[in-house]
Amino acid sequence: MNITDFLLMRHELLLTAMVLIMLLIQIFTSNDYNASYFAMALFFIITVFGFVPSEKGEIFGNMYITDSLRVLMKNILNIGVLIVLFQSGEWISKPHNEGKRYEFYLILISTLIGMNFMISAGDFLMFYLGLEIASIPLAALAAYDKYRTKSSEAGIKMILSAAFSSAVMLFGISLLYGTCGTLYFSEISPQINGNILQILAFVFFISGLAFKISLVPFHFWTPDVYEGAPTTVTSYYSVISKGAAVFIFIILLFTVFKNLISQWQPIIYLLAVLTMSVGNLFALRQQNLKRFLAFSSIAQAGFILLGIIGTEQTGMASVVYFVLIYIFSNLAAFGVVSVVSEKTSKETIEDYNGFYRTNPKLSLVLMLGLFSLAGIPPVAGFFGKFFLFSSVASAGYYWLLFIAAINATVSLYYYLLPVKAMFINKNDTPIEHIQSNPTAKTALIICVVGLLLTGFAGVLFDYITSLSFGI
Amino acid sequence: MDILSLLVIIPILTIIGIVFCQTQKQTRIIAAIGMSIQLLQSLYVVWAYLKERALGNTAEMVFTKNYIWFETWNIHYAIGIDGISAAMIALTGVVIFTGIFASWNIKDLSKEFFISLILLSMGVFGFFISLDLFTMFLFYEIAVIPMYLLIGIWGSGKKEYSAMKLTLMLMGGSALLLVGLLGIYFHSAPGGGPLTFNILEISKIDIPVNVQLFLFPFTFIGFGVLGALFPFHTWSPDGHASAPTAVSMLHAGVLMKLGGYGCLRIATFLLPDAATELSTIFIFMTGTSVIYGALGAIMQTDLKYINAYSSVSHCGLVLFAVLMLNKTAFNGAILQMLSHGLMTALFFALIGMIYGRTHTRDVYKMGGLMKILPFLSVCYVIAGLASLGLPGLSGFVAEMTIFVGAFQNESLYHRIFTILAISSIVVTAVYILRVVGLLLLGPVKNKEYLSLKDAEWHEKLTGVVLIIAIAIIGMAPLWLSDMIMDSLEPIMQKLTSIK
Numbered sequence: 007m008n009i010t011d012f013l014l015m016r017h018e019l020l021l022t023a024m025v026l027i028m029l030l031i032q033i034f035t036s037n038d039y040n041a042s043y044f045a046m047a048l049f050f051i052i053t054v055f056g057f058v059p060s061e062k063g064e065i066f067g068n069m070y071i072t073d074s075l076r077v078l079m080k081n082i083l084n085i086g087v088l089i090v091l092f093q094s095g096e097w098i099s100k101p102h103n104e105g106k107r108y109e110f111y112l113i114l115i116s117t118l119i120g121m122n123f124m125i126s127a128g129d130f131l132m133f134y135l136g137l138e139i140a141s142i143p144l145a146a147l148a149a150y151d152k153y154r155t156k157s158s159e160a161g162i163k164m165i166l167s168a169a170f171s172s173a174v175m176l177f178g179i180s181l182l183y184g185t186c187g188t189l190y191f192s193e194i195s196p197q198i199n200g201n202i203l204q205i206l207a208f209v210f211f212i213s214g215l216a217f218k219i220s221l222v223p224f225h226f227w228t229p230d231v232y233e234g235a236p237t238t239v240t241s242y243y244s245v246i247s248k249g250a251a252v253f254i255f256i257i258l259l260f261t262v263f264k265n266l267i268s269q270w271q272p273i274i275y276l277l278a279v280l281t282m283s284v285g286n287l288f289a290l291r292q293q294n295l296k297r298f299l300a301f302s303s304i305a306q307a308g309f310i311l312l313g314i315i316g317t318e319q320t321g322m323a324s325v326v327y328f329v330l331i332y333i334f335s336n337l338a339a340f341g342v343v344s345v346v347s348e349k350t351s352k353e354t355i356e357d358y359n360g361f362y363r364t365n366p367k368l369s370l371v372l373m374l375g376l377f378s379l380a381g382i383p384p385v386a387g388f389f390g391k392f393f394l395f396s397s398v399a400s401a402g403y404y405w406l407l408f409i410a411a412i413n414a415t416v417s418l419y420y421y422l423l424p425v426k427a428m429f430i431n432k433n434d435t436p437i438e439h440i441q442s443n444p445t446a447k448t449a450l451i452i453c454v455v456g457l458l459l460t461g462f463a464g465v466l467f468d469y470i471t472s473l474s475f476g477i
Numbered sequence: 478m479d480i481l482s483l484l485v486i487i488p489i490l491t492i493i494g495i496v497f498c499q500t501q502k503q504t505r506i507i508a509a510i511g512m513s514i515q516l517l518q519s520l521y522v523v524w525a526y527l528k529e530r531a532l533g534n535t536a537e538m539v540f541t542k543n544y545i546w547f548e549t550w551n552i553h554y555a556i557g558i559d560g561i562s563a564a565m566i567a568l569t570g571v572v573i574f575t576g577i578f579a580s581w582n583i584k585d586l587s588k589e590f591f592i593s594l595i596l597l598s599m600g601v602f603g604f605f606i607s608l609d610l611f612t613m614f615l616f617y618e619i620a621v622i623p624m625y626l627l628i629g630i631w632g633s634g635k636k637e638y639s640a641m642k643l644t645l646m647l648m649g650g651s652a653l654l655l656v657g658l659l660g661i662y663f664h665s666a667p668g669g670g671p672l673t674f675n676i677l678e679i680s681k682i683d684i685p686v687n688v689q690l691f692l693f694p695f696t697f698i699g700f701g702v703l704g705a706l707f708p709f710h711t712w713s714p715d716g717h718a719s720a721p722t723a724v725s726m727l728h729a730g731v732l733m734k735l736g737g738y739g740c741l742r743i744a745t746f747l748l749p750d751a752a753t754e755l756s757t758i759f760i761f762m763t764g765t766s767v768i769y770g771a772l773g774a775i776m777q778t779d780l781k782y783i784n785a786y787s788s789v790s791h792c793g794l795v796l797f798a799v800l801m802l803n804k805t806a807f808n809g810a811i812l813q814m815l816s817h818g819l820m821t822a823l824f825f826a827l828i829g830m831i832y833g834r835t836h837t838r839d840v841y842k843m844g845g846l847m848k849i850l851p852f853l854s855v856c857y858v859i860a861g862l863a864s865l866g867l868p869g870l871s872g873f874v875a876e877m878t879i880f881v882g883a884f885q886n887e888s889l890y891h892r893i894f895t896i897l898a899i900s901s902i903v904v905t906a907v908y909i910l911r912v913v914g915l916l917l918l919g920p921v922k923n924k925e926y927l928s929l930k931d932a933e934w935h936e937k938l939t940g941v942v943l944i945i946a947i948a949i950i951g952m953a954p955l956w957l958s959d960m961i962m963d964s965l966e967p968i969m970q971k972l973t974s975i976k
Contacts, residue, residue, distance in 0.1 A: 320549055320550070323549065377622070382618060382622050383615050383618045383619050383622075384615075384619060388615070388618065392611070392614075392655075393550070395655060395659060396550060396659055396662070399656075399659035399660065399662070399663050400663060402663075404656060404660060404691070407655070407656050407659065408652075408653075408656050408695075411652030411653070411655050411656060412649070412652055414648075414652060415645060415648045415649045415652045418644065418645060418648050419641065419645055422625060422641065422644065425625075425626075426629060426637065426641075429626060429629065429630055430626075430629040430630050430636075430637060430640075464545070464546040464547040464548065464552070467547055467549055468547065468548045468549050471549040
């Protein structure tokens, strides 16, 4: 393996190196208190190194593909993971995590390696391998707070649904192999002619992937797992795991399945309407903030589908751009929820009554995050959502656009509920002033800067567009 | 720096200044200074506009600037003004300036209050200077959302309900608007070539009629919700009644004008065929707004509700005039927006001041205030007279122009609705005079009120500035009307070209 190949796969290789280094450190140290700092430092270096410009290329005989778009996707995920790592400091330093701090980072980074392989996969075998690396350790993460029943429950639910969805997807892949006689994306793509077996294969495959993105009706695991898992892990699920799945989803739809466009467009249409509406309707009644954000993230996935249905270059650009913004918005919201729940173990919306009077800064961050999710200017979410809506309109689906816009209004109602609790509601015993951990603070600052800048950065969107492709 | 962008930058600088303030006194002084500069700047814009025209600049928009923003979508930060937007900018400048002084004594979270208020006004200024649909929509949304916090935190009565209702209905309106705007955008290059959000460029092409017919309802209702179009007006009474004084002023005075302005500049200007064909349906809706609002105001006993319903009626008249599709009526619509903006701001300011003293807004619980609070009462009477259209004040000029314009339509349908709308003037007189009688005249009903003090300096300033503005429009409407008439020319050309 020469240096060019190394540069092509640097994301995966560096992450593997990081896992190995941390494994070694763990073996040779008795105290694991500094695990989080090691992880942050190493991962920060990797994130920076990820931005080194790289070539387009294939290795392992076309099983591994990389180009600027895929590198950009991985970098976006890296930024997200970096923020998650910064947020994790508070929770991981708690005494009940004593002795298993390194493992947390080992498992977390392993899943990221899997996701990177998924994104760079050039054939279904590689893709499936990446998917499994990404999903099995995720269940272990959900069950990390083993002293809490809910956390263990989340782990079980996660592993069962992951296994089930993998099985469904594998069935789809096998049918596809049956009809095409190959697993390579580039060879399958021209052979897809829309015969009934291929459509069946496609439906199974998409269902499996829809589990990962938690599209309705494959979303039932989401709220329970989100609520049960430690908040840090939940934020990892909601942005990184989902973001990676969305990236691979759009790449596959736009390359491998592009001949099935007339079949998948109505499917995506239906999924988008269902996901937005159901996610929104269920979010309306949630009291627990983590469940609330779970349903909100389902609804957001519905909005993301709007960009896919456009089937144009700008549509893909909008999706990538939106995921970046979504990472900042959701991590801002989860960051505050995580700080509060770690310090006070309060998680319901009611607990946040009068929060602004005691914690003005945290409230503002949460408000910006929620506004961005709701798509309100001047924060970035507005731009992200506007472009997704534009992609739908560009395909001429005006009624879908209308349904989406109405859904955005409905979502505004529940995004305003925590804002109302924090700013308007009175409370005799509000959450007292919280002094948050410096790394958690850094994470929130990164999110806020991201929220305020990414929206106005027209250059960034143009750059993403230049890398994207349509059908 | 160009003079239009300053209108957005001054509020931002003021907000940054306020962030560093420590006490309530500092905050309000910074806010007052910032908004005074803003008022001068907006008056300067009008002056510069008139000078530019006098020098013979006949461009459709002047002071235009155009910077590319999102190249992919061809989104520009494109700004420029004509006579209509210049007038609206001056109105906004006056109302936000007086709004700061009307909320001089706000105690609770005063920093946040002024920041939200100024942010709101920034959105409005940005909206009026924009020539790009995207930028316009962005500023529109910026103007709407601070409302939620402003009403929710500093409001009174059932504020949480009102705040939520108002925000959701306006955002629902903007959802409709989004469909309309994107529809226009994706049909802005029928012959191929780059799509554009630029209003001036879109106005040069003809969008296919069947597309227009689909998009017009979305656009018109989307803006109409903000302009209190029946049956989407229900946020307005609750919202205005619960909002704190300055917010009611700004909302009724300026924010509702975004609706009328948008209906004229976007819906009618860019979709003229559909406007002509569908106007009958919408005339029915706006005509209902006019009459329903006026009748609603008669039945109310809460001062703010009375004026909120009266706003529904008056803003309905704006939309009504826009749908009449002729130059005189358009002119009347703009004049009515200016007149109503000033007058209603004065009303809500006075109601706030009276409420601050008597702690009730029920007209039956008060009486004889003329003897106790002579300054406020006289201002109230002037506002009332302007509202019912007394010659010499702004209301008369505006309504007269609208009705003359409306009557120029020869169809029976239009005439019937015009006559019905004219009848609202009588109803207006009823509810205005009824309030004046109950509130200001007669015996003092509550002896405790005898010790009340009349207006303080900042309250007087608010009242006087607004009254001067009302009187200027009322007594010297011609220069204003000329300024508007010139700018209506492109819209009229577009309309006549299709007939």
